[in-house]
Amino acid sequence: MTATPSQPYSSPSMPYARAARDALVLMGLPLVAALALPAAFAGGGTRRWFGGRAESQRAEAQAAKDAAAAAFYELDTAQRDLRISVETITAVDNSPPARRAVADFEALGRRIDEVSHQYISAVDAHDLDRDDLEASAAARARTDLTRAKDELERVKGELDRFAGGLGPLLGxxxxxxxxxxxxxxxxxxxxxxxxxxxxxxxxxxxxxxxxxxxxxxxxxxxxxxxxxxxxxxxxxxxxxxxxxxxxxxxxxxxxxxxxxxxAEIDHRLVSLRTRAQALTTRAGQVEPVLSELRRRFAAACWQDLQRVPELAAENVRQAERKLAEARAAREEQRWPDATALLSTVRALLNTTDEAVSAAGDRLNRLNAVQRDPQQEIERTRFAIRDAQRLAMAGRTTPDPRHARPLDESVARLDRAVATLESGRHPDYWHFLTETEAVRETVARVVGQIRQDRGTGAAH
Incomplete structure (x- = not known):
């Protein structure tokens, strides 16, 4: 409706405003205060006013509600961030400290649930937007919401302290x-x-x-x-x-x-095949060597070599069979099998080579000692004398641990020399094995002397 000079502007709230003003005038309030009321009621306002104290309490309660909401948000955010840290720890660490941290965080979570429930209950219990909110109700709301805020902040402090203690585990x-x-x-x-x-x-x-x-x-x-x-x-x-x-x-x-x-397997196949053929030829030469040994020397000098030709031939045949298997494995690209078979072939040929060489070496050594046994004797005596000089160096009497085996070596050499004069066909091979054994004993004594003196010098 439009106002005219003959009809002043009015609104539906005007009678209530006038009534309120009249009531205030009758109560002795200043007219200025009464005149200020229509503005509050103009335009069909939605809230009734019950005085400055009620509105002040409402404002304080609302402030407490906002503060509690902020505390709730901060606690929730801190808990979410800390949960990520705890999950990081549990994903890596299962130690007792880590398990304790998880248990403590779960306990804090239960405490957080409790104070959050208290906060939500306080919010739900007080409707600060009610038109007829009384000052006492607003005061209770402020008290409850402030208490909820304080609890939220206290638990937030516990959460912060717990987070600070997680530093080493989290790092x-x-x-x-x-x-x-x-x-x-x-x-x-x-x-x-x-x-x-x-x-x-x-x-x-x-x-x-x-x-x-x-x-x-x-x-x-x-x-x-x-x-x-x-x-x-x-x-x-x-x-x-x-x-x-x-x-x-x-x-x-x-x-x-x-x-x-x-390529290596191919080369080994060719090489071992050539070696097997060469050993076949060499094995055929063992029999003449054995014949000469039988004719010229005592049986003890050659009896252990009797089966060399037979064993050499069998080893070569077996090596050739394994070579054929290795070649088949190579064609089928079964590399581990081919390698293992070639190793077997090599071992067989090594054994055969040693056996075949042993016959020729035996004949050469027996020929040498038969021509001049004195050379072997002097070689062994020199080793004994050299060890004896070492045993006496810096001493007036030798250590029995050194003297006894050296004395026994002298006697053993004398017995070996005596066997050369015991018959028409001396056992030259026994003589050679005895002198070699004597030299081995002497070498052990020399090693022991040097070890003992080295230990003493260290102390």
Whole structure:
């Protein structure tokens, strides 16, 4: 409605305003205060006013409510942040201190639930927007909300102190977590390098089936690494990443060596085949050597060599069979089998070579001692005398531990020399083994003397 000079502007609230003004005038209030009321009621206001004290209490209660809400928000935020820290620790550390930290955090969580419930109950219990809110109700609301705020702040203080004590555990956990990503990446790069090396080997005509199977077996491990430490734990993830990287590197190295290994096996096949043929020829020469030994020397000098030709022939035949198996394994690219078979062939040929050489060496040594046994005797006596001089160096009497075996060596040499004069066909081989044994005994005594003196000098 539009106001006109003959009809002043009025509103539905005017009668109530006038009534309130009249009431205040009758109560003796200043007219200025009464005149100020219509503005509060003009326009159909939604709240009734009960005086300055009620409104002041309402404002204080609202301030307490806002402060409690801020405390609640800060506590909730701090708890969320701290939960991330605790989860970081539990993902890495299962030590007693870490378990205690988890238990303490759970206890704090229960306390936080309690004070949060008290806060929410206080908020729900007081409607500060009510039109008829009385001063006493507002005062109670302020008291309850202030108490809730104080409890929230007190628990927040406990939470802050707890967070401060987590520093060492959290630092350790974060250090461990920082290792996860690089470790997983190293594992991935290792698998990629192994795959590339395997492809290169295949392009050169090598199947490398066993390496391919080993690489395929790592696929589930890569899946677990991709799932992350959150699902499998930091320590297991680190261990898995290191294991995958180590195995992938082994596969890469072996794949890279495959061409070289194949060439090496090919060379060994040819070399051992040639050696087997040469030993076949040499084994055929053992029988004439044995014939000469039988004709010229006592049986004790050659009896242990009687089966050398037979054993040499059998060893060579067995070596040739193993060579054929090794060649088949090489064609089928069964590298470990080929390598093992070639090692067996080499051992057989070494044994045969030693046996065949033993016959010729025996004849040469027996010929030498038969021509001049004195040379062997003097060689052995010189070793004894040299040890005796060492035993007496710096002493007036020798140590019995040294003198006794040296004296026994002298007697043993004398007995060996006596056997050369005992018959028409002396056992020259027994003589040679005795002198060699004497020299070995003397060498042990010399070593003991030097060790004893070295120990004494150290003290």
């Amino acid at each position: 350790k956990a974060e250090t461990q977590l920082a290792r996860v990503a690089p470790a997983v990446e190293r594992a991935r790069q290792g698998l990629l390098a192994a795959s590339d090396a395997l492809d290169a080997a295949r392009q050169s005509g090598l199947r490398a089936d066993d390496l391919a199977a080993r690489l395929a077996a790592l696929s589930p491990e890569l899946t677990r690494l991709n799932q992350g430490a959150g699902q499998h734990g930091v320590t297991p993830t680190l261990e898995r990443a290191e294991r995958v990287a180590r195995e992938a590197e082994a596969i890469r190295v072996e794949a890279g060596r495959l061409p070289e290994q194949a």
